[in-house]
Amino acid sequence: MSLTYETALSAMESAVDEMNLSLPQEKRLSTDPDAVLFGPGSQLDSVGLVNLVMAAEQHLGDATGADLVLASEAAMSRKRSPYRSLRALAEYAVEVAGADGTGEQAATA
Amino acid sequence: MATGFLLARFAAAGDKTAFVEADGSRESYAGLLARIEAAGAALDAAGVRPGAAVQLRGDFGAAATAFLLALWARGAAVIPVAPVSFEKAGEFAQVGQAEWIVDAASGAASGAIAPGPGSSEHPLYDDLRRRGVPGLVIFSSGTTGASKGAVHDATRLLSKFEGPGKDFRTLAFLLFDHIAGVDTLLYCLSNASTIVCPAERTPEAICRLIAAEAVEVLPTAPSFLNLMLLSGAQQAHDLSSLKIVTYGAEMMPQALLERVAAALPQARLVQKYGTSEIGALRSRSEGSASRWIRIGGHEDGRGAEWRVVDGLLEVRTGTAMLGYLNAPSPFTDDGWYRTGDRVEVKGDMVRFLGRDSDVINVGGQKVFPAEVEAEIARLDGVAEVAVSGSAHPILGAVVTARVRMTDPGAAPAAVRTAIRRGLAGRLEPYKIPQKIEVTDQPLVTDRFKQRRG
Incomplete structure (x- = not known):
């Protein structure tokens, strides 16, 4: 399955937009692809991170028709976290999608 | 007095730091002793009688700890409520028959004590009063969504700490109203250790x-x-x-x-x-x-x-x-x-x-599907809902809701947002489903058993 970086980033932005609809003004997330998503200075707490990652998986699914897994032991064991920014997460999604069609294989690669 | 051995250790520790407060200020063990005395005087002045059920709103720090120990010295059954559970404080006060509410977070030692909705009446409280021992009430989520109050004999909890332990500078990360948080607090106090409180x-x-x-x-x-x-x-x-x-x-x-x-x-x-x-x-x-x-x-x-x-x-x-x-x-x-x-x-x-149950453990917090289902079912346009847990590598488990809307054409993204908004303020954030799936399939089997899985 092919997923372009632009499609992935657009799905990430949709996920942020969806999250922001139910967040108070001061907690809203930026769609700047390079803003810190999860890490020092970020607005996200742990439940927020999971919400965002799952919303991103759902929007990627809407866009591609495939189930992509962005939260896995493999993703978390990376030296550089894929959750550090929207850009990193979109790049990770492209990588997962590119690994022969299934997220599982990419995640364990 | 159940807390006597603690007070003796505080006196021996003197100027040693008891608490690094969330705002960075320090309180010594000598200062903590003075606060316990002041808290006791304020309780007596307010007319809190021995053996009363008292809700204690606060967090780790000298203020709430002083009230906890002053209340125990008066044989009270203490119902702690940490800031993350303040939205449930009213329910806990009702169930716990809290005759008094002490707000340790308010700052003013004497102005923080107010009458509660309860009468201190309960057979388990009678048992504590008969034996002249203080109590501790810890709330946990119940299967139907109503919280269950577990009544402990505080002297049994304290007895574990009478023997010497080790003195470590400890971060009070867990919650003031959870059993493990209370355990950390008592372990540290019994060894006159420094407790570092996070903001x-x-x-x-x-x-x-x-x-x-x-x-x-x-x-x-x-x-x-x-x-x-x-x-x-x-x-x-x-x-x-x-x-x-x-x-x-x-x-x-x-x-x-x-x-x-x-x-x-x-x-x-x-x-x-x-x-x-x-x-x-x-x-x-x-x-x-x-x-x-x-x-x-x-x-x-x-x-x-x-x-x-x-x-x-x-x-x-x-x-x-x-x-x-x-x-x-x-x-x-x-x-x-x-x-x-x-x-x-x-x-x-x-x-x-x-x-071995329906309970979902989201990052250490218990979620019961029935409570979440009840809240979602109240929302406009929801025909059916089934909530279950699924394993998740970040939080251990997440709450997944499958919903069927009365309007089969409802857009999934709009449904997800409407549900999240509808639950905000009604459920603690970790109980709001992290995953919401919209389905057009029935969610109840023909034997009226919910398809949660």
Whole structure:
């Protein structure tokens, strides 16, 4: 399955937009692809991170028709976290999608 | 007096720092003693009678601790409520028959005591008063969504700490109204240790605090350790002071345990076990990278016994609660508590495999599907809902809601937003489904059993 970086980033932005609809003004997330998503200075707490990652998986699914897994032991064991920014997460999604069609294989690669 | 041995130790500790408060200020053990006296005087002036049921709103720090110990010295049944549970404080005060509400967070020592909605009447409170001992009420989520209040004899909890322990600078990461948080507090107080109170519990804030205050013990949860590694906060701060990291409350994946052990090589990783009903048990991990633990040590004659029945752990211990305020006794006739935790056994050790019930453990917080289903079912346009847990690598588990709307054409993204908004303020954030699936299939089987899975 092919997923372009632009499609992935657009799905990430949709996920942020969806999250922001139910967040108070001061907690809203930026769609700047390079803003810190999860890490020092970020607005996200742990439940927020999971919400965002799952919303991103759902929007990627809407866009591609495939189930992509962005939260896995493999993703978390990376030296550089894929959750550090929207850009990193979109790049990770492209990588997962590119690994022969299934997220599982990419995640364990 | 049940707290007498603590007060003697505080007096001996004198100028030693008892609390590094969330705002960074310090309170010594001598200062804590003075505050306990002032809190006691304020309680007496307000007319709080011995043996009353009193809700204590506050967090780790000298103010709430002073009221806790002053109340116990007056034989009160104390119902602590931490800031994360303030939205449920009214319900807890009702169920707990709180005759008084003490707000330790308000600052003013005497102005913070107000009459509560209750009468201090309950057979379990009568039992405490008859024996002249103070109590502690710990609330946990019930299967129907109503919280269950576990009534403890505070002297039994305190007796565990009369013998000497070790003095470690400890970060009060767990919650003031959870059994493990109270256990941490009492352990530290009984050894006149310094307790470092966090203003927030993000990985960045916690790691900064560990470095700044040379914290030696961090009692925490697997999901926090996972988030810390994900955020990279442990690399940005010097955590070399950490000697012990304890974790409990939820399943620790083996792979995560190994990553934590690699990231904090100087720290010993220790699994803890306890519940609101049986208290925090003594335990010892086989090793830092092992999930096998020995629980309920007998070294002081006050340990717990355990057995495994049909793969499920049962525990019998002197630190168990007297009973629930508002639910039938969960103990067997001969005093065993069925924990509902599925375990394997190797020699004298156990390893936790998961829960044998519908309960969903989201980063250490319990969620019961029925409570979430009830809230979603109230929302406009919802025809049916089924809530279940699914494993998730970041938080251990997440809450998944499958909903069928009365309008089959409703756009999934709009439904998800409407549900999240509808639940905000009605449920704690961790109970709001992290995953919401919209379906057009019926969610009830023809035997009216919900399809949760």
